[in-house]
Amino acid sequence: MNHLQKIFFSSILLGGAILGIAFLSGRRQEQSSEPLYKQSLNQLKELSQKKYHQSLQLLAYAHYAERDSLHDVAALFHAMSHADAIHCANCRHAIEALGGMYSHPTISPTQFVSTTTHLEKTLHNKTLTHDHQMPKYINQALSDNNRYIARMLTWCDASDIKQITLLNDILNSHPSQHQYLYKVCPTCGDISWETITTRHCPMCMTDSVKFIIIRH
Numbered sequence: 001m002n003h004l005q006k007i008f009f010s011s012i013l014l015g016g017a018i019l020g021i022a023f024l025s026g027r028r029q030e031q032s033s034e035p036l037y038k039q040s041l042n043q044l045k046e047l048s049q050k051k052y053h054q055s056l057q058l059l060a061y062a063h064y065a066e067r068d069s070l071h072d073v074a075a076l077f078h079a080m081s082h083a084d085a086i087h088c089a090n091c092r093h094a095i096e097a098l099g100g101m102y103s104h105p106t107i108s109p110t111q112f113v114s115t116t117t118h119l120e121k122t123l124h125n126k127t128l129t130h131d132h133q134m135p136k137y138i139n140q141a142l143s144d145n146n147r148y149i150a151r152m153l154t155w156c157d158a159s160d161i162k163q164i165t166l167l168n169d170i171l172n173s174h175p176s177q178h179q180y181l182y183k184v185c186p187t188c189g190d191i192s193w194e195t196i197t198t199r200h201c202p203m204c205m206t207d208s209v210k211f212i213i214i215r216h
């Protein structure tokens with residue numbers, strides 16, 4: 001092999017190596033364009049849209065209960081509507097922090113039946129979310145090692161558990177035992193009631209002076 005042939009073959013080898021490196025680097029960029037926490041993002045979008053819908057529906061149920069002078073139920077629906085709006089906002093901030101985009105879902109008008117049915121329907125929806133969605137979502141955030149999302153989802157689930165308890169109480173107790181005053185933590189959506197006094201939210205340590213007061 002003469003000198004020119006050596007140069008020729010070296011150039012071919014060098015060109016091939018450059019093409020190979022360019023191809024691999026392109027593949028790497030393609031892979032990195034895949035958003036991080038993709039599964040968590042999809043779950044947060046699903047949850048935030050559900051919370052948005054529930055918040056509006058609970059507000060409509062509160063007005064319906066007020067119309068029937070059921071002030072205790074109206075107070076609970078108002079408190080729950082605030083809590084779900086806070087959860088929706090928390091999910092929305094998390095989506096944006098992870099580089100995703102949030103959009104409001106299209107909402108169909110609320111169908112009214114009776115206040116008891118509204119309470120039962122809400123209890124059913126809250127129980128489904130707690131039993132089937134939240135464990136999966138929290139586990140996903142933990143397996144991503146994303147403690148910010150896991151903490152926010154835990155707040156949301158804890159608030160839902162409290163809402164399930166309050167719904168069961170109001171459906172099963174005597175009207176004289178019902179509450180007319182609720183406090184909602186503006187950070188995590190935790191709901192507390194009249195008889196419970198605390199200086200800080202037990203979930204997120206927000207000062208109680210910031211609590212949203214719902215009174216009927």
Ligand SMILES: [Zn+2]
Binds near residue numbers: 185201205
């Ligand atoms: Zn809180």
